[in-house]
Each structure stands twice: as C-alpha cells, then as structure tokens.
Amino acid sequence: MASVTLDGVTKEYDDVLAVDDMDLEIRDGEFVTFVGPSGCGKSTTMEAIAGLTLPTRGTVEIGGRDVTDLPPKDRGISMVFQNIALFPHMDVYDNVSFGLRLRKYSGEEVEQRVERAADVVQLEGMMDRMPEEMSGGQRQRVAIARAIVREPEVFLMDEPLANLDAELRVHMRTQLQRLHRELDTTIVYVTHDQAQAMTMSDRVAVIEAGELKQVDPPLTCYDEPNNLFVAGFIGSPSMNFIEGEITDEGFTSTYTDVPFDPAAQGVEPGQAVTLGVRPEDVHLQWNDEQAAAPTDTYGRIVDVLEPMGDEMFVYLLSDEDVEASAEGRGEGQTLMNVGPGEDVAAGDDVEVVFDREKIHLFDTGTGQAIVHGLE
Numbered sequence: 001m002a003s004v005t006l007d008g009v010t011k012e013y014d015d016v017l018a019v020d021d022m023d024l025e026i027r028d029g030e031f032v033t034f035v036g037p038s039g040c041g042k043s044t045t046m047e048a049i050a051g052l053t054l055p056t057r058g059t060v061e062i063g064g065r066d067v068t069d070l071p072p073k074d075r076g077i078s079m080v081f082q083n084i085a086l087f088p089h090m091d092v093y094d095n096v097s098f099g100l101r102l103r104k105y106s107g108e109e110v111e112q113r114v115e116r117a118a119d120v121v122q123l124e125g126m127m128d129r130m131p132e133e134m135s136g137g138q139r140q141r142v143a144i145a146r147a148i149v150r151e152p153e154v155f156l157m158d159e160p161l162a163n164l165d166a167e168l169r170v171h172m173r174t175q176l177q178r179l180h181r182e183l184d185t186t187i188v189y190v191t192h193d194q195a196q197a198m199t200m201s202d203r204v205a206v207i208e209a210g211e212l213k214q215v216d217p218p219l220t221c222y223d224e225p226n227n228l229f230v231a232g233f234i235g236s237p238s239m240n241f242i243e244g245e246i247t248d249e250g251f252t253s254t255y256t257d258v259p260f261d262p263a264a265q266g267v268e269p270g271q272a273v274t275l276g277v278r279p280e281d282v283h284l285q286w287n288d289e290q291a292a293a294p295t296d297t298y299g300r301i302v303d304v305l306e307p308m309g310d311e312m313f314v315y316l317l318s319d320e321d322v323e324a325s326a327e328g329r330g331e332g333q334t335l336m337n338v339g340p341g342e343d344v345a346a347g348d349d350v351e352v353v354f355d356r357e358k359i360h361l362f363d364t365g366t367g368q369a370i371v372h373g374l375e
C-alpha cells in the first residue's frame with residue numbers, strides 16, 4: 001500500500017479546464033472516493049493518478065515517489081473500470097492469471113495469488129467457468145480478482161459498479177468494503193453515485209467543475225457541508241434551500257422567517273443568505289418533539305406523497321399559487337420525510353416546524369457555509 005499525493009494537478013483540454021489546481025493527500029490504506037456530477041473531472045483526475053493522462057501542470061506522487069511522467073505499469077497500481085473487458089475465450093482462472101503469466105511469474109506463485117484473490121472476492125469453485133456463463137456481478141468480481149493478483153500498492157476503480165443492477169450494486173458495496181479491510185490497501189474510487197461514496201469511503205472528495213469542494217469523512221460532508229454545492233449534492237433526496245435575507249431579527253424570506261441574533265450566527269443585516277434544512281429535519285407540528293429545538297410553525301399545503309414503506313416523503317407547497325417545478329424544488333416547495341403512517345393527504349393544510357439545531361446558513365453570493373445549527 002502507498003499514499004497518493006496530488007500537488008497542483010491541472011488538466012486543460014483546448015478550452016476545457018477539466019481539473020483545476022487540485023491538491024489532495026490520500027493516506028496509506030485509505031479508501032477515498034471522488035464524487036460529483038458527470039463531467040466534473042473525476043475520471044480525468046483518476047487518469048492522472050493512473051498515468052493514462054499527463055497533467056498540464058502539477059505532480060502526482062505514489063508512495064512518496066514522483067510518478068507524474070511514469071507509464072501506468074511502473075506506478076504500482078491496478079485499475080478496475082466500468083466496462084469489464086474479460087477475454088471471452090478464456091475461463092476465469094486464465095482471465096485472472098493472464099497478467100501474471102505474461103510477467104513470467106512461477107506456476108506456483110500464480111496459483112497462490114489466484115487462490116487468494118478468488119477467496120477475497122468469493123469466486124472459489126468458478127475457476128473453469130467461461131465469462132458468458134456468469135452474471136454481471138460475477139464478471140465484475142473476476143475483473144477485481146484480476147486487479148488483486150497484481151498486489152498493487154494502490155487500487156484505482158472508476159465506476160466499477162455502474163453497469164450492475166441496483167440490488168447487485170448494493171451487494172457489491174459491501175464486498176468492496178470487505179475487500180478494503182482484507183487487503184488493507186489504498187483505494188481510489190470514482191463514482192457519480194453519492195450513495196456509493198457515502199457507504200464505502202473513509203473520505204469523500206466532492207468535485208464540482210474540476211475543483212475540490214470538500215474532502216472529509218462522509219458524515220462530515222453530510223452534517224457540515226462546506227458550501228451549497230456539497231450540501232445539495234450529498235444526501236438523497238437533497239437538502240431544502242430557501243433563499244432570503246438577514247434582518248435585525250434573523251432570517252426572512254417570502255414564506256419562512258427564522259428569528260435569531262445575527263451577530264451570534266456571524267451574519268449581518270442585509271446579507272443575502274440561503275437557509276438549508278434536510279427533509280428529515282422538517283417535522284409536522286404535531287410531532288414537534290422530534291425536533292431538538294423546533295422553530296415557529298409554517299403553514300404549508302401537501303402537494304404530493306411518496307410512501308416508501310419505512311418512511312414517506314411529503315412534498316409541501318407554501319402557497320397554492322406556487323407550482324411544483326419540474327426542474328427541482330421551487331422557491332416555496334419543501335420536502336419533508338415523515339413516518340409511514342402519518343395522517344396526511346394531498347391538498348391538506350398542515351403546520352410544520354424545522355429543527356433549529358439542524359438549520360444551515362450559506363452565503364448566497366459565495367455559496368460558503370456560515371453556520372451548521374442555529375444557537
């Protein structure tokens with residue numbers, strides 16, 4: 001295993017700045033996930049670590065060694081990609097051992113390594129299967145085993161689960177965590193799926209338009225997002241945002257006022273501020289004991305219910321005039337997550353509260369977080 005250090009890594013394609021001056025220290029043995037929307041620069045960053053692309057500026061170190069100009073094979077890495085390219089005419093054993101045999105490892109060494117890898121990804125008993133006789137998940141495990149046998153210092157995985165169905169993806173998430181624990185190796189992982197990032201990683205690196213927006217453990221990104229982008233990207237369904245302004249009395253907006261002492265929260269009257277609150281921190285007034293510190297009540301109209309079995313999402317409108325926007329939650333729209341049996345129906349007038357301790361304030365201009373949890 002080895003650390004991976006990016007120092008000022010920048011990648012420009014003609015007029016696209018794919019990766020913008022990225023500094024990142026991935027510790028020895030750490031599982032770090034690059035997450036962000038499509039096109040934000042995740043794969044390009046990974047390719048710079050892998051040696052598949054040369055950064056325009058900046059350096060990449062693996063295990064303290066500058067590898068910026070080294071080809072992939074000299075970097076001590078193994079890669080697993082979304083598209084699994086197994087040799088169709090070879091059985092599992094030959095697919096997994098192919099690279100080792102090419103490098104002229106002894107028969108005994110090859111056998112031992114394949115056996116160990118098969119054990120980690122639970123492929124025992126399948127060594128003579130052909131790829132066409134296997135499910136997508138099994139084939140992906142073969143691809144991972146092929147990466148394991150090289151005993152790399154760093155695993156690089158770019159959307160390895162993207163082509164699997166939802167159930168298998170969830171299963172593979174636990175497999176990958178187990179793999180990380182058993183191999184005790186550094187894993188750098190790319191996904192646009194924040195659920196994968198949240199569940200597996202020691203730290204997530206959230207990227208927007210080539211820039212690192214936050215690098216922290218998953219729950220820190222969830223509870224204390226640095227900025228509006230991370231707040232909106234991490235968490236599903238995402239945080240409610242209400243744009244407003246600070247007055248001497250606190251926060252005010254068209255439909256929602258939250259009183260507080262501006263100085264105590266580090267904001268100034270006149271400042272444009274966006275209030276953020278997650279769906280699970282909005283409660284029906286008759287359940288206000290679920291909020292550690294409930295706000296005053298807000299009148300809302302129930303628009304749409306989404307019963308999920310164990311919970312229910314309730315879309316609320318502030319006013320009958322406010323149309324639910326197809327592009328996301330409109331200004332007066334709030335999403336609330338309640339228990340499955342709550343007695344609410346579309347069209348009901350309801351009173352709701354927010355939990356003050358779970359309210360986030362962001363500077364609307366810069367997007368930077370000001371406070372997580374009101375005093």
Ligand code: ADP
Nearest residue numbers: 013016017018037038039040041042043044045
């Ligand atoms: P992600 O992996 O987050 O989806 P990428 O790293 O693939 O994003 O791409 C980042 C940006 O760089 C995108 O705008 C993409 O169009 C651009 N890009 C990626 N590869 C190339 C290339 N070979 N030539 C030109 N532009 C590219």
